[in-house]
Amino acid sequence: MLQLAALLVHCFPLALGHYDICKSWVTSDDGPSWEFYACQPKPMIMKEYAVAKVEPPGITCGDPAEYFCTHENPYLCSDECDAANPDLAHPPSLMFDKEEDGLATYWQSVTWKRYPEPLMANITLSWNKSIELTDDLVVTFEYGRPTVMVLEKSLDYGRTWHPYQFYADDCMEAFGMSSKKIRELTAANANRVQCTEEYSRWAGSKKEKNVRFDVRERFAIFAGSDLRKMESLYTRMESAKGLKDFFTLTDLRIRLLRPALGGTYVQRDNLKKYFYAISNIEVIARCKCNLHANACNFRDGGLQCECEHNTTGQDCGRCKKNFRTKTWRAGSYTPTPHGSPNSCTAAGTILSTEAILQISDPPPMKEVKEDTAAQVFTVPPELETKPQRHEISEKIRAGPPIQKELTMTTSSGRKHIKTASPKGSVTLESTTPLVTKSSVKIFKDCECYGHSNRCSYIDFLNVVTCVSCKHNTRGQHCQHCRLGFYRNVTAELDDENVCIECNCNQMGSSHDRCNETGYCECKDGSTGPKCDDCLPGYHWKQGCKPNVCDEELLICQNGGTCQNGQKCICPPGFKGALCQDVKCDSSHRNCDSASGTLVASVLLLICTLMLSAVDI
Secondary structure (H helix, E strand, O other): OHHHHHHHHHHHHHHOOOOOOOEEEEEEOOEEEEEEOOEOOOOEEHHHHOEEEEEOOOOEOOOOOEEEOOOOOOOOOOEEEOOOOOOOOOOHHHHOOOOOOOOOOOEEEOOOOOOOOOOOEEEEEEEEEEEEEOOOEEEEEOOOOOOEEEEEEEOOOOOOOEEEEEEEOOHHHHHOOOEOOHHHOOHHHOOOOEEEOOOOOOOOOOOOOEEEEOOHHHHHHHHOOOOOOHHHHHHHHHHOOOHHHHOEEEEEEEEEEEOOOOOOOOOHHHHHHOOOEEEEEEOEEEEOOOOEOOOEEEEOOEEEEOOOOOEEOOOOOEEOOOOOOOOOOOOEOOOOOOOEOOOOOOOOOOEOOOEEEOOOOOOOOOEEEEOOOOEEEEOOHHHHOOOOEEEEOOOOOOOOOOEEEEEEEEOOEEEEEEEEOOOOOEEEEEOOOOOOOEEEOOEOOOOOOOOOOOEEEEOOOOEEEEOOOOOOEEOOOOOEEOOOEEEOOOOOOOOOOOEEEOOOOOOOEEEEEEOOOOOEEEOOOEEOOOOOEEOOOEEEOOOEEEOOOOOOOOOOOOOOEEEOOOEEEOOOOEEOOOOOEEOOOOOOHHHHHHHHHHHHHHHHHHHHHHHHHHHO
16 A cells, blocks of 8 residues: 555656546536547556566476576575476566565576576567556566666557667677766657666665666656656657657567676576566556547456547547548647647538528529539629628637638639638638528638648538648648658658658669658669668669679689679689680680680581582
8 A cells, every 4th residue: 555655646746637637518608518628548557457478488487497596695596496386486477466565476587507598588568559658667676687688669569669778787798889877868869769787787685676767757858857847748749759659659578688697707607596587567657548538448358548539449549430520630738738639520510500691682593503623603793793791600619719711613713711710700701692592511620730721612522622732741631641752650740741752762763652651662673761772682783783793693703703793803814704714815825725726626627528529
């Protein structure tokens, strides 16, 4: 209970009042209505929901049973690990159990009895759900912390892995990196991957057990040392590319590369004192719900966001059916303190509810013409010169006044409609009057993610589409990238840099387009993301050309050397693509003798033919 209280106090600054309400019932002059906010779940102890895997098979001690020693008394090897005896077994589950009465229970690996073969193990925690770290990640080791290890994360359920932090007693020797401290980081590089020696040097006895991945210190760069300015951190997460994703993961992997050595070199006469033992892995995080939920529950075998804002999915990552008028967007931390919910809207709400506009005693319409682009109404000339203003009021939930321009393209020209929507009203100004009792659809918003401020209404399709998308975007809502560009996954859809140029190498690629990850389609022999490198067996010469020679299959003969795969440099006296032929000149008697023999043979053949002709 005291540990739980300490944890709550520790997490209190991170959980207090920060985007914990999704909606509120408010009353205004227009009547009561829901007001929606960006929201997120509170932090949780995530180890209870993780699926753990230890690799390679057979790395856990006890099968067969074996004895091991400790660094404190390396020659008293009386401790036993036996998987068949519950009292002596050390399975992986003991990294996540609740330890009672101060008695540590732990997973343990086999001893280093196969030295000098490396003793390495991987411990993987999988949530099958995106989570966001909110506090330090702590791994508690018994019997010494490893001298070399790597902490890695995955954002795609274990398909690819990225380093989080390197740990070593000598970073330069282990990883070729200089040792850095978290306090050396700045706002510009708060998500930098570093190597630290702080947790890997031998501290003696069993006093120092924890290996830490510092999350709070990185938060403190923006929120202050006491983490009281979390709004600064959240605002930075919206603007700094990659910062939000840095603390996001679906899987965590601990790669143990070298066990604790006790401050000495490996003693081959007593390898039973080298092993790994982990008693606890503490992961405090929140479910990632894209700011569309403030609750996350374990059901159907996994964590599930309780989605709001008409969103659905495990991470609230898509709009509900019939709420897909606008492209799905994650909520935003800004503007503070409530953020932007970016709710999904029901079909038809880009166009407001239908309004009936009445004009007394209108003259009859002349005709109705229709083309393939839009429906056009022809009205009497006397009315065309008298544009009228109409006002319609409706309830809208929240937001600052919005003024946008909509261009409707028709066969008879363009209609410009300006909309201004302060809270509680929508005003339309139309340069083409409405002349009859009719149902008129009002354009309430032009959703182009900031890449365009003009839309066109295509009547026969009944859709509104953005016009002249900028920033290399395209699509109905400017939500896709132009050909030759691909989506920047670290940027939001409304970012000017959301589309990145493919930059495919013209010589090595088939065309200038790439896939959604930025990889170009390469010609035969070319490789690399931009097709600017060559596969084995090819060399670069205005594109990748097959090798004339190499060091494996097309070997230069007679002492020749291969130059960049393009040609063999032959020694004196030899020629040919692979230096396989003898070069005939005055210095080579064998070559001259062979030439003379060939000439004599030809002359003898000619004489024989001539004599045969005389006899005939």
